[in-house]
Amino acid sequence: MKVVEVTHPLVQHKLGLMRRAENSTKAFRELASEVATLLTYEATADLETEATTVEGWAGPVATRQIKGAKITLVPILRAGLGMLPGVLELLPAAKVGVVGLQRDEETLRPVGYYEKLSGRMDERTALVLDPMLATGGTLIATIDMLKAAGCRRIKGLFLVAAPEGLAALEARHPDVEVYTASIDERLNDVGYILPGLGDAGDKIFGTRA
Numbered sequence: 001m002k003v004v005e006v007t008h009p010l011v012q013h014k015l016g017l018m019r020r021a022e023n024s025t026k027a028f029r030e031l032a033s034e035v036a037t038l039l040t041y042e043a044t045a046d047l048e049t050e051a052t053t054v055e056g057w058a059g060p061v062a063t064r065q066i067k068g069a070k071i072t073l074v075p076i077l078r079a080g081l082g083m084l085p086g087v088l089e090l091l092p093a094a095k096v097g098v099v100g101l102q103r104d105e106e107t108l109r110p111v112g113y114y115e116k117l118s119g120r121m122d123e124r125t126a127l128v129l130d131p132m133l134a135t136g137g138t139l140i141a142t143i144d145m146l147k148a149a150g151c152r153r154i155k156g157l158f159l160v161a162a163p164e165g166l167a168a169l170e171a172r173h174p175d176v177e178v179y180t181a182s183i184d185e186r187l188n189d190v191g192y193i194l195p196g197l198g199d200a201g202d203k204i205f206g207t208r209a
């Protein structure tokens with residue numbers, strides 16, 4: 001399974017700021033979006049381009065343009081919405097399909113409550129957005145949904161990923177590519193990532209656990 005830990009200094013710096021316990025909602029939200037932009041830069045490095053010519057100030061210039069990128073962004077409600085503005089900065093024309101899943105905090109199993117994808121997912125690359133890949137249950141259920149809709153090319157963008165979640169994903173969907181700002185140490189006994197970020201949804205939306 002392709003797993004890219006993006007270690008660019010800007011990513012490390014911004015993620016380090018996110019890990020502070022005392023962040024304001026505004027600061028956490030802005031940083032989530034900024035790191036998402038940087039992850040998008042990495043995750044789109046293999047987009048196909050084609051030759052074109054533009055009329056420049058001194059005559060025609062041979063240049064390149066992106067060749068028919070068909071991308072659907074898939075933020076997982078609710079925390080994934082915190083990454084969406086940053087991803088749209090670089091992919092402003094992308095379609096957005098939304099899925100809603102919430103982890104049952106007793107069983108740690110995901111409970112699905114919403115699905116609205118764009119059409120022809122069989123022709124599209126899905127970029128799944130979620131700040132946290134913990135046990136992997138939420139992501140695996142999302143990929144099950146995407147594949148049931150015909151999607152065959154799936155990448156996931158996460159601020160932080162746990163080794164346990166990556167192993168579960170590899171066992172079930174090894175064809176999915178992962179881009180993350182950090183592979184952290186482990187899960188604690190209630191399924192939170194250590195050192196992690198705490199509850200990303202609560203921090204992005206300003207609610208309390």
Ligand SMILES: O=P(O)(O)OC[C@H]1O[C@H](OP(=O)(O)OP(=O)(O)O)[C@H](O)[C@@H]1O
Nearest residue numbers: 077078079102103134135136137138201
């Ligand atoms: O890998 P897993 O163990 O499944 O956990 C990760 C999921 O948990 C969090 O969402 P949460 O269920 O808290 O929902 P929220 O975004 O509505 O807060 C997080 O944003 C992921 O979606």
Ligand SMILES: O=c1cc[nH]c(=O)[nH]1
Nearest residue numbers: 134192193198199200
């Ligand atoms: O560490 C974690 C795990 C799941 N969900 C979060 O928001 N944080």
Ligand SMILES: [Mg+2]
Nearest residue numbers: 199200201202
């Ligand atoms: Mg949450």
